[in-house]
Amino acid sequence: MSATALLSLERVTKRFGGLTAVREVSVEVRAGDLLGIIGPNGAGKTTLFNVIAGYYRADEGRVVFDGHDITGRPAHAIAGLGLTRTFQIVKPFGNLSVLDNVMIGALTRLASTREARAEAERVIAVCGLGPHAVARARALPLGLRKRLEVARALATRPRLLLLDEVMAGLNPTELGGMIDLVRRLHADGLTLVVIEHIMAAMMRLAQRIVMLHHGEKIAEGTPREIASDRRVIDAYLGEEFVLAEA
Amino acid sequence: MARALARHWGALVVFGAAALVPIVVRDAYFLDSLVLILLWGALSAAWNVAGGYAGQVSIGHASFFGIGAYSAALLGARWQQSPWLGMLVGIALSLAAGAAIGYLSNRLKGPYFALSTIAFSQVLLIVASRWRAFTSGSEGIPVPFRPGFATLGLGHVAWVYLALAVAVLYWGIQVWLEHSRFGYRLAGVREDEDAAQALGIPARRLKVIAVTASAALTSVCGTLWAQYVGFVDPFYVFSVDLSVRFALNTIIGGMGTALGPFLGSILITSLETYLRATLSGVKSGFTGIYLIVYGVVLILVVRFVPDGLAGVAGRLRARRARAHA
Ligand SMILES: Nc1ncnc2c1ncn2[C@@H]1O[C@H](COP(=O)(O)OP(=O)(O)OP(=O)(O)O)[C@@H](O)[C@H]1O
Ligand SMILES: [Mg+2]
Numbered sequence: 182m183s184a185t186a187l188l189s190l191e192r193v194t195k196r197f198g199g200l201t202a203v204r205e206v207s208v209e210v211r212a213g214d215l216l217g218i219i220g221p222n223g224a225g226k227t228t229l230f231n232v233i234a235g236y237y238r239a240d241e242g243r244v245v246f247d248g249h250d251i252t253g254r255p256a257h258a259i260a261g262l263g264l265t266r267t268f269q270i271v272k273p274f275g276n277l278s279v280l281d282n283v284m285i286g287a288l289t290r291l292a293s294t295r296e297a298r299a300e301a302e303r304v305i306a307v308c309g310l311g312p313h314a315v316a317r318a319r320a321l322p323l324g325l326r327k328r329l330e331v332a333r334a335l336a337t338r339p340r341l342l343l344l345d346e347v348m349a350g351l352n353p354t355e356l357g358g359m360i361d362l363v364r365r366l367h368a369d370g371l372t373l374v375v376i377e378h379i380m381a382a383m384m385r386l387a388q389r390i391v392m393l394h395h396g397e398k399i400a401e402g403t404p405r406e407i408a409s410d411r412r413v414i415d416a417y418l419g420e421e422f423v424l425a426e427a
Numbered sequence: 428m429a430r431a432l433a434r435h436w437g438a439l440v441v442f443g444a445a446a447l448v449p450i451v452v453r454d455a456y457f458l459d460s461l462v463l464i465l466l467w468g469a470l471s472a473a474w475n476v477a478g479g480y481a482g483q484v485s486i487g488h489a490s491f492f493g494i495g496a497y498s499a500a501l502l503g504a505r506w507q508q509s510p511w512l513g514m515l516v517g518i519a520l521s522l523a524a525g526a527a528i529g530y531l532s533n534r535l536k537g538p539y540f541a542l543s544t545i546a547f548s549q550v551l552l553i554v555a556s557r558w559r560a561f562t563s564g565s566e567g568i569p570v571p572f573r574p575g576f577a578t579l580g581l582g583h584v585a586w587v588y589l590a591l592a593v594a595v596l597y598w599g600i601q602v603w604l605e606h607s608r609f610g611y612r613l614a615g616v617r618e619d620e621d622a623a624q625a626l627g628i629p630a631r632r633l634k635v636i637a638v639t640a641s642a643a644l645t646s647v648c649g650t651l652w653a654q655y656v657g658f659v660d661p662f663y664v665f666s667v668d669l670s671v672r673f674a675l676n677t678i679i680g681g682m683g684t685a686l687g688p689f690l691g692s693i694l695i696t697s698l699e700t701y702l703r704a705t706l707s708g709v710k711s712g713f714t715g716i717y718l719i720v721y722g723v724v725l726i727l728v729v730r731f732v733p734d735g736l737a738g739v740a741g742r743l744r745a746r747r748a749r750a751h752a
Contacts, residue, residue: 256624274618276618
């Protein structure tokens with residue numbers, strides 16, 4: 182384990198009954214990284230996030246965040262340390278306004294509701310949700326709910342943000358906006374781990390990519406290396422992708 | 428100040444009217460109704476802290492009502508203690524029982540939680556009605572009337588102002604829940620526990636705190652009610668009817684709104700008082716009639732104003748605001 186790792190997974194295993202959803206996965210994320218995670222449906226990507234963020238307890242292995250062993254700690258305590266996540270199936274506070282949703286995130290670090298409201302307004306503007314601030318969260322279309330998911334997490338001022346398919350289901354305009362947003366956050370110094378199926382987006386964003394397959398890490402490298410890795414092509418990308426990229 | 432007035436005009440009207448009534452009306456029957464409206468309103472507000480603001484719908488809050496009622500009645504009847512001391516004992520017991528119920532809400536969700544709260548109140552009913560040596564069993568216990576504030580032996584007018592003070596306090600607690608950090612985070616827990624935890628919110632702890640506070644607030648009103656009515660009957664104070672009433676007043680008035688429980692209480696308590704007066708010749712099955720009335724009102728509210736009476740007031744205000752814009 183290198184001394185500079187912000188997050189390190191050490192041989193993490195998670196089983197559901199007889200199914201091993203994540204098997205002995207080791208990954209390191211250094212401060213300032215933007216790490217991508219890819220893999221076919223059911224590969225164990227979301228399960229890995231759930232283990233890191235404290236929603237599931239790892240059966241084996243350790244999760245270390247910023248020097249703290251967070252294995253088995255409750256989710257809220259991990260978020261309190263500055264590690265937070267979004268949900269693949271978005272979980273807005275449906276009956277509350279966009280502003281209130283993001284404000285609740287801001288109240289993680291701020292004691293005053295007035296300051297939290299100001300902070301929420303700032304984050305909402307950064308995420309391009311300004312015109313929708315007073316809308317009820319459940320009334321938003323999917324593209325905006327995905328943005329809200331990111332905005333709410335950002336308002337907690339995380340040091341590490343896990344994004345679970347925040348680009349899935351977006352139209353091309355929304356997708357472009359989301360890619361820009363993630364880029365900007367990264368440029369501002371945020372460390373991110375991003376799960377995404379959209380390879381084109383991943384190739385443009387990630388510095389490094391980890392490929393999961395049947396719960397195992399089968400490849401890791403730069404986007405270039407991943408795109409030309411035989412195992413990745415066979416298991417996930419297919420020959421068409423390689424031809425299209427060439 | 429003007430903003431606060433604009434936001435809380437409904438509360439000002441309701442509580443202001445209640446404060447003025449005893450000055451102009453001396454009719455004991457009318458004042459009695461007013462005390463009950465305020466007490467049932469405060470009780471529904473107490474229920475709202477758990478059911479509306481924390482999303483933990485209990486149908487067993489009669490448990491805490493009964494604990495408060497019995498604590499004061501037993502201490503008064505058996506040991507000649509002040510009901511205020513009984514109130515404190517009731518609060519302590521309800522805090523413990525509320526924490527247990529709150530803990531349960533982390534294990535059981537939705538209907539399972541609601542059912543377990545009913546079961547809890549039924550267990551207390553059995554204990555209170557069977558433990559003859561201590562509670563006088565199913566006969567119930569009279570609460571001695573000893574004039575004075577220290578013994579809560581008050582006249583009608585004094586009771587109106589005491590109930591009003593409690594009502595305003597409980598309303599204020601709810602308003603605080605709408606504007607405080609704790610309240611915002613609790614709303615997050617109510618809406619989605621997983622998402623709340625991702626924001627660093629200790630969801631389970633917040634739920635337990637809310638349910639426990641709700642229990643203690645209910646207990647205080649149980650004590651007051653016992654002193655006001657002067658008699659504690661186990662089949663009444665631990666009844667499911669009573670638990671349903673707290674919930675129903677709030678649902679009809681508007682869950683998770685500060686004024687809703689009081690609006691619901693005004694509607695339901697007046698209706699009930701009216702029916703009691705008009706149907707006083709009819710001997711049998713009052714409770715049955717009230718259930719039908721509850722049911723009809725509930726259906727009408729769910730059909731026409733799903734966010735409750737307070738929701739209607741909110742919409743009227745929004746319309747006025749637009750008209751002025
Ligand atoms: N709570 C659970 N209980 C039982 N099995 C689960 C649970 N969560 C996930 N699984 C199983 O674990 C495996 C990995 O699921 P996971 O959701 O992590 O995949 P994923 O890589 O995120 O897939 P996708 O790309 O479709 O989101 C799947 O076979 C899934 O059915
Ligand atoms: Mg997934």
